[in-house]
Amino acid sequence: MFKNIKNTLLIFTLVVLSPVHIHAGAQQTEDEIVAAIRDKALKSPLAYEILESLTTEVGHRMPGTPQDAKAVDWAVKKLKSLKFDKVWTEPVSFKTWVRRHESAYIIAPYEHELKVTALGYSVPTPDQGIEAEVIHFNTIEDLIDSKADSAKGKIVFISRKMERFKDGSGYGPAVRARGNGASEAALKGAVAVVIRSIGTDSHRLPHTGMMRYKDNVVQIPAAAISNPDADLLERIFARQQPVKMKLQLNSGPGEEYTSQNVIAEMSGSELPDQKIIIGGHLDSWDLGTGAIDDGAGVAITVAAAKLIGASGYRPKRTIRVILWANEEQGLIGAKAYAKAHQQEMPLHVTGAESDFGAGKIYAFSSHVSPDNLQLVNRMSQLMTPLGIKYVNNQARPGPDLIPLFEQGMSVFALHQDGTDYFDVHHTADDTLDKVDPQNLAQNVAAYVVFAYLTANSEQKISR
Amino acid sequence: MFKNIKNTLLIFTLVVLSPVHIHAGAQQTEDEIVAAIRDKALKSPLAYEILESLTTEVGHRMPGTPQDAKAVDWAVKKLKSLKFDKVWTEPVSFKTWVRRHESAYIIAPYEHELKVTALGYSVPTPDQGIEAEVIHFNTIEDLIDSKADSAKGKIVFISRKMERFKDGSGYGPAVRARGNGASEAALKGAVAVVIRSIGTDSHRLPHTGMMRYKDNVVQIPAAAISNPDADLLERIFARQQPVKMKLQLNSGPGEEYTSQNVIAEMSGSELPDQKIIIGGHLDSWDLGTGAIDDGAGVAITVAAAKLIGASGYRPKRTIRVILWANEEQGLIGAKAYAKAHQQEMPLHVTGAESDFGAGKIYAFSSHVSPDNLQLVNRMSQLMTPLGIKYVNNQARPGPDLIPLFEQGMSVFALHQDGTDYFDVHHTADDTLDKVDPQNLAQNVAAYVVFAYLTANSEQKISR
Numbered sequence: 001m002f003k004n005i006k007n008t009l010l011i012f013t014l015v016v017l018s019p020v021h022i023h024a025g026a027q028q029t030e031d032e033i034v035a036a037i038r039d040k041a042l043k044s045p046l047a048y049e050i051l052e053s054l055t056t057e058v059g060h061r062m063p064g065t066p067q068d069a070k071a072v073d074w075a076v077k078k079l080k081s082l083k084f085d086k087v088w089t090e091p092v093s094f095k096t097w098v099r100r101h102e103s104a105y106i107i108a109p110y111e112h113e114l115k116v117t118a119l120g121y122s123v124p125t126p127d128q129g130i131e132a133e134v135i136h137f138n139t140i141e142d143l144i145d146s147k148a149d150s151a152k153g154k155i156v157f158i159s160r161k162m163e164r165f166k167d168g169s170g171y172g173p174a175v176r177a178r179g180n181g182a183s184e185a186a187l188k189g190a191v192a193v194v195i196r197s198i199g200t201d202s203h204r205l206p207h208t209g210m211m212r213y214k215d216n217v218v219q220i221p222a223a224a225i226s227n228p229d230a231d232l233l234e235r236i237f238a239r240q241q242p243v244k245m246k247l248q249l250n251s252g253p254g255e256e257y258t259s260q261n262v263i264a265e266m267s268g269s270e271l272p273d274q275k276i277i278i279g280g281h282l283d284s285w286d287l288g289t290g291a292i293d294d295g296a297g298v299a300i301t302v303a304a305a306k307l308i309g310a311s312g313y314r315p316k317r318t319i320r321v322i323l324w325a326n327e328e329q330g331l332i333g334a335k336a337y338a339k340a341h342q343q344e345m346p347l348h349v350t351g352a353e354s355d356f357g358a359g360k361i362y363a364f365s366s367h368v369s370p371d372n373l374q375l376v377n378r379m380s381q382l383m384t385p386l387g388i389k390y391v392n393n394q395a396r397p398g399p400d401l402i403p404l405f406e407q408g409m410s411v412f413a414l415h416q417d418g419t420d421y422f423d424v425h426h427t428a429d430d431t432l433d434k435v436d437p438q439n440l441a442q443n444v445a446a447y448v449v450f451a452y453l454t455a456n457s458e459q460k461i462s463r
Numbered sequence: 464m465f466k467n468i469k470n471t472l473l474i475f476t477l478v479v480l481s482p483v484h485i486h487a488g489a490q491q492t493e494d495e496i497v498a499a500i501r502d503k504a505l506k507s508p509l510a511y512e513i514l515e516s517l518t519t520e521v522g523h524r525m526p527g528t529p530q531d532a533k534a535v536d537w538a539v540k541k542l543k544s545l546k547f548d549k550v551w552t553e554p555v556s557f558k559t560w561v562r563r564h565e566s567a568y569i570i571a572p573y574e575h576e577l578k579v580t581a582l583g584y585s586v587p588t589p590d591q592g593i594e595a596e597v598i599h600f601n602t603i604e605d606l607i608d609s610k611a612d613s614a615k616g617k618i619v620f621i622s623r624k625m626e627r628f629k630d631g632s633g634y635g636p637a638v639r640a641r642g643n644g645a646s647e648a649a650l651k652g653a654v655a656v657v658i659r660s661i662g663t664d665s666h667r668l669p670h671t672g673m674m675r676y677k678d679n680v681v682q683i684p685a686a687a688i689s690n691p692d693a694d695l696l697e698r699i700f701a702r703q704q705p706v707k708m709k710l711q712l713n714s715g716p717g718e719e720y721t722s723q724n725v726i727a728e729m730s731g732s733e734l735p736d737q738k739i740i741i742g743g744h745l746d747s748w749d750l751g752t753g754a755i756d757d758g759a760g761v762a763i764t765v766a767a768a769k770l771i772g773a774s775g776y777r778p779k780r781t782i783r784v785i786l787w788a789n790e791e792q793g794l795i796g797a798k799a800y801a802k803a804h805q806q807e808m809p810l811h812v813t814g815a816e817s818d819f820g821a822g823k824i825y826a827f828s829s830h831v832s833p834d835n836l837q838l839v840n841r842m843s844q845l846m847t848p849l850g851i852k853y854v855n856n857q858a859r860p861g862p863d864l865i866p867l868f869e870q871g872m873s874v875f876a877l878h879q880d881g882t883d884y885f886d887v888h889h890t891a892d893d894t895l896d897k898v899d900p901q902n903l904a905q906n907v908a909a910y911v912v913f914a915y916l917t918a919n920s921e922q923k924i925s926r
Binding site: 052055056057058059066067110111112115202203204205227228231232235236239288289427428429431432433434 | 515518519520521522529530573574575578665666667668690691694695698699702751752890891892894895896897
C-alpha cells in the first residue's frame with residue numbers, strides 16, 4: 001500500500017485500516033514507523049490471545065497424535081481469521097512414538113513410588129516391567145568411564161542435576177544423559193536407564209524429551225524421574241545398601257504419520273519473492289499443553305507478522321511465518337521444509353525462530369555479512385527501548401532454522417531470559433499460567449523490529 | 464540431674480554428657496541455660512536428620528496403609544535410639560480409606576486430561592466412571608444459593624482459588640468447598656463434585672484432603688483438580704459452550720485398622736507426673752512424603768525434647784512428645800489420647816503442636832491464666848533473638864491439642880511463616896527439598912525455649 005523511499009516514507013493515506021498512530025500526511029522515517037508498530041505491539045493482547053486459544057482449544061500437540069491434526073486445523077483457521085495474505089500447509093512424514101502406561105517404584109531397601117516419564121522414542125519394557133538392582137552414576141561420563149559390564153543386568157541411574165542459567169547453557173551438558181544414556185548404559189550391560197529429569201525445578205513432574213539409540217547397540221528402555229525423586233534416590237544410595245527398582249514403560253514406536261508445516265505470509269510490497277522467515281514449532285510434548293514450548297513462539301511470531309501486516313505499512317519483502325511440525329522428535333518439519341524448498345534457498349533472506357519460552361528478550365545477535373552491520377546497528381537502536389542489547393555477529397540459528405542456516409541463510413537470534421524455562425520445559429507444568437502477558441508482548445515488539453527492518457531493508461541481507 | 468533454685472542453677476558437674484557450653488562451676492541463671500540450649504539448637508542438624516530419615520526410609524504415612532505401620536516402627540526405633548527416658552505406643556482405631564485409580568478428562572467441547580485426586584473418604588464412581596455435563600460455580604456459597612435441582616445429573620465444578628497469606632488464613636474460607644462440596648452438590652442433584660485444589664501454587668499437582676458427607680444426603684464422588692487445570696476449565700467455561708467431563712475414581716472406604724500414637728518422654732527432675740505436651744502428627748497424606756505435613760512437626764519437637772534431655776539440665780516437669788496417629792482423617796489419634804488419658808488431664812500442664820510446615824517461626828501466643836503472664840514475658844525475651852514476637856493471650860490449640868484444650872489444658876501457639884505452606888500441602892510435592900534446614904533449626908530453638916520454660920516453671924501453668 002505504501003512505497004518506501006530510502007528510509008523515508010511519504011504517507012498518503014492513513015485510514016481506519018491502520019491502527020498505528022502516526023500523524024496523517026506527515027513524512028515519516030522508517031524508524032518512526034517501526035517504533036510505532038513496536039510500541040503498539042507492547043500494548044497488544046494479540047499474542048496472549050493466540051496462546052490462550054491454542055492451549056485452551058487444542059492443548060498438547062504431540063506429533064502423530066489426534067492432537068497434532070487438531071493443532072494443524074487450529075493454526076490454519078487462526079491464520080486465515082487473522083487475514084494473512086496466504087495460508088497453506090506442507091506435508092511432514094515420520095514414524096510416531098506412542099506414550100502408554102508408565103510407572104516406577106523403588107522396592108528395596110525402602111518402598112517409594114517415583115514420578116516417571118518415558119523418554120521420547122524409548123522402547124517399552126516387557127509388559128510385566130523390569131525388576132532389577134539399580135547402579136548409580138553421577139554423570140554419563142562416569143558411566144562411560146566405568147569398566148565393561150559395570151551395569152550388567154542392572155538399571156542405570158544417572159543423577160547429574162541441570163544448572164540454572166539465564167541463557168539456558170546448563171542444558172547442553174546435562175542433556176547428554178537423556179540423549180545417549182540408554183546406549184551408553186546398554187554398552188555396560190544395563191537392562192534400562194533412568195535419569196534425573198533434565199530440568200531446574202523441584203517439583204514431582206518429570207521432564208520428557210527425545211533420546212536416541214546408537215546403531216548396533218541393544219535398545220533398552222529409558223525414562224526420567226522428577227528432581228525430588230532423584231534427590232530421594234540419591235539419599236537412599238547414600239545408605240550404601242542394594243537398591244532395587246521396578247520399572248514399567250509401555251510406550252513405544254507407533255505407525256507412520258503425516259503432519260503438516262503450517263505456513264502463512266504477509267506479502268512484500270516490492271520484493272514478494274524474497275522471504276523473511278519467522279515462526280515457532282506447532283508441535284509439543286504431551287505432558288503439558290505446550291504453552292512455553294512452543295505455543296509462545298507460535299503466538300509471538302504470528303502476532304508480530306499480523307501487527308506489521310495490519311499496520312498500514314507494508315515492507316518490501318514477504319514475512320513468512322512457519323509453524324513447524326514435529327520439532328521435538330528431530331526437526332522433522334524443518335528438514336522436510338528445507339528439502340522441499342531447496343531450489344528457493346536464495347529467496348530465503350534471513351530468519352529468526354522463537355523457541356525458548358516466553359521470558360523477556362534481553363539481547364539479540366546476528367549472523368550476517370559485515371556489509372549488513374549498519375542495518376543491525378539501526379535494529380539495535382530500535383531494540384534499546386525494549387531493554388534489548390546487541391551481542392555480536394555470531395548468532396546461532398533457532399532449531400528449525402538449522403537446515404536453512406546450513407544451506408547458507410543468514411540468521412538472527414533474539415535471546416529470551418530462560419532463567420525459569422527449564423523449570424517447566426517438557427513437563428505437565430507447561431501451561432498458560434506460566435506465561436506473563438507483558439513479557440509475551442515485549443517479545444512480539446522485538447520480532448516486529450527484527451521482521452520489519454529485515455523485510456524492508458534496501459540492502460539485501462546475506463551471510 | 465540438676466536442681467533449680469528460683470531462676471538460678473548451681474552447676475555441680477558439666478561432664479562430656481552435656482554438650483551445652485556453660486562455664487563449669489559458675490552459677491547460671493535459668494535464662495542463660497535456656498539461651499545456651501536454644502543457641503545450640505540453632506546450630507544442630509538433628510531435626511533435619513530426623514526428617515531426612517523419615518522421608519527417605521518411610522515416605523508417606525497414610526493412615527491404615529502398610530506405610531502407617533512402618534512409620535510407627537520407625538518412630539519407636541528413632542525415639543529409643545535418641546535415648547528418650549520412656550517410649551511407648553497407644554492404639555488408635557479407625558476405618559481406613561483406600562486410594563486406587565483416579566482420572567479425569569474434559570471430553571467436550573475440547574479434549575484435555577486433568578490432573579485429579581480423590582478427596583479423602585470420597586465414595587468411588589461406578590467402575591466405568593461418570594460422564595456428565597459440568598456446571599460451574601465460583602464458590603460453594605453460589606452453589607448453596609442456586610435453585611433446587613440446579614445441578615441435576617451434572618458434575619459440579621467449584622473454582623474459587625485459595626488466597627496466599629503468611630498466617631494461612633486463606634485456608635478456612637476456601638476449604639469449605641472441599642469439606643462440604645459433595646453434600647451441597649448432591650442436594651442440588653449433582654452426580655459428582657470436582658473442586659479447584661485448596662492450594663496457592665500453580666503446578667499440575669492436585670491437593671487432596673478430607674471431605675465429609677452430611678447425614679441423610681446422597682453420597683457422591685468428590686475430587687480436586689490442580690490449579691492450572693482449574694484455570695483451563697474456567698477458560699473453557701468462558702467460551703459458553705456445554706462442557707462435559709469423564710471422571711473415574713476407584714478410591715473408597717476400606718477396612719478397620721489400628722494404628723498407634725507414639726509417645727516418648729524426657730522425665731522431669733522434680734515433678735515428673737506433670738507433662739508438657741509437644742509433638743506433631745506422624746501420619747500424612749499419600750501423594751507426597753509428608754515432609755512439611757507433618758514430618759517437620761515430628762522432627763522439630765523430637766529434636767527440641769532431645770536437645771533439652773541431653774543438655775545436662777533437666778527441667779522439673781516431664782516433656783512428653785506425642786507423635787499423633789491419623790490427624791489427617793479427623794484427629795483420630797488426638798481423640799483416642801484424650802479419651803484414654805481423661806483421668807490425668809490435670810497433669811497435662813500445657814502444650815504446643817507443630818503442624819504448619821517448616822517455615823520460620825515469627826510470633827508466638829499463649830492461652831494461659833493471667834497469673835502466668837510473667838513467665839510468658841520471660842519466654843518472649845528468650846524468643847526475641849530468634850526473631851519471634853509475642854502476640855497475645857488468645858492462642859488457639861494446634862489440631863491434635865484441640866481435645867485437650869477442650870478439657871481445659873492451657874496451650875501455646877508458635878506461629879510459623881506459612882506463606883508457601885499451601886503450595887505443597889497435601890500434594891505429591893510435599894518432599895524434603897521444600898524444607899530449609901536453617902528454618903527447621905530455628906523452629907527447634909523456639910520449641911526448646913517454650914518447653915524448657917514451661918517444664919521448669921516454679922509456678923504451675925493453667926488456663
